[in-house]
Ligand code: HEC
């Protein structure tokens with residue numbers, strides 16, 4: 001017998017056994033990594049596209065499995081306010097885009113849907129109801145997005161006994177043929193885990209049900225952070241507030257951001273917003289996420305406010321300029337003493353709920369939450385009034401005041417008793433007469449369908465339209481001139 005041959009045969013067998021053993025042990029790990037964690041970063045070409053569709057880090061921990069997200073409106077259309085799938089919730093969906101503005105798609109093992117700043121900070125308007133092409137305004141205050149409706153839609157789907165692999169998988173495979181491995185992944189892991197997670201979130205957000213609805217274009221911005229992320233016990237506060245636009249941020253002398261100026265540092269406001277949207281500190285800590293947030297911030301610093309798109313009466317506008325200088329510029333003009341400053345609540349007199357929602361305890365807890373990271377947040381604070389809000393692009397900031405309780409500029413110049421006690425929010429059709437969105441219609445016709453709008457009742461807690469009575473006593477022709485001038489800001 002040839003010993004060399006025997007030896008090499010033996011060696012060959014050991015080698016094969018080794019390879020097989022390695023594969024048997026390594027393959028499941030490799031598959032697990034491949035199907036659950038493999039990252040395929042998406043490079044978004046321009047900063048504006050990144051703002052609209054790029055990642056701010058929300059896919060890693062709270063990313064929603066894309067294929068499940070895609071089919072939910074098809075399976076449960078009755079849980080949406082009207083036809084048009086997700087757009088019935090007021091999301092802006094640009095023609096030819098795969099995702100609505102503010103929603104990202106990124107593969108982390110499997111394709112996941114994340115949220116970004118543009119979901120709430122992009123608006124769109126139409127010049128009339130027959131105008132089929134809305135104008136999108138990047139950075140605008142998303143006046144028609146119903147963020148609470150979106151959450152409640154997802155919770156209602158998870159609550160439905162039809163949220164099962166047997167029902168979801170065939171629907172997914174109508175649009176995307178899953179591989180054998182993907183099918184197992186969706187059936188045994190992703191569909192049940194998504195359902196469980198949504199039902200858990202539904203519990204965590206149950207405090208919303210004891211408070212008035214946010215309605216389109218508003219959210220309670222910090223109670224979710226307080227109760228869900230920071231673990232602060234339910235305190236009965238109510239913070240419903242209007243979305244804010246994000247243009248001309250670099251021209252803010254007072255350095256106070258948010259309706260109550262709760263943080264003076266732009267970098268912290270950006271990071272804090274990303275945390276609130278579902279990117280926890282250890283994700284924020286990633287260099288790629290840091291770079292993305294810096295990119296978004298740099299883009300917002302330079303973003304200009306949009307110009308008023310209708311005709312302006314120039315002579316009347318010039319008369320209005322003087323009235324503005326006398327009545328408004330002390331708090332809103334470029335050199336006003338109160339400009340971009342916090343005006344005490346006792347002076348401005350608007351609804352106090354939003355202010356009371358943000359407590360010193362919350363400010364401290366938010367700072368502590370990120371302690372130890374090189375980028376930690378240190379500047380959250382408690383203020384005692386509301387920001388004399390910048391009025392750049394004022395025409396598109398409607399409805400007005402921090403709680404969005406006054407539908408048009410014309411109404412804001414009226415005494416409180418004559419401002420509308422109820423109106424409809426969420427329309428995208430502009431009303432140049434009163435300067436704001438059309439607010440007297442309970443529904444809007446869009447994309448060939450009819451969508452119900454949100455009835456805003458100013459007698460409900462948090463919705464008061466009181467206060468800010470500047471200019472209300474002006475004679476009516478002075479008000480008309482001032483209104484004309486306000487269009488040009
Ligand atoms: C779910 C909706 C939502 C998302 C998503 C969101 N925001 Fe906001 N944002 C708001 C609301 C509402 C306010 C006003 C809240 C308040 O102060 O009561 C606001 C306020 C702000 C302000 C203060 C503006 C000013 O004029 O003072 C900045 C800056 C900001 N957001 C940046 C961001 C950035 C950056 C992101 C993404 C990382 C983001 N937001 C994501 C809803 C949102």
Ligand code: HEC
Nearest residue numbers: 327328331343348350386387388389397400401402470471
């Ligand atoms: C004493 C300071 C002060 C004066 C004077 C003042 N404002 Fe204001 N303004 C504020 C404050 C504070 C807010 C935020 C109040 C809130 O949202 O609760 C505000 C908010 C607004 C808003 C709402 C902005 C938005 O995005 O919703 C408009 C519009 C406005 N002011 C217009 C005017 C006009 C027009 C005048 C003059 C007739 C005027 N203001 C005079 C302090 C002032």
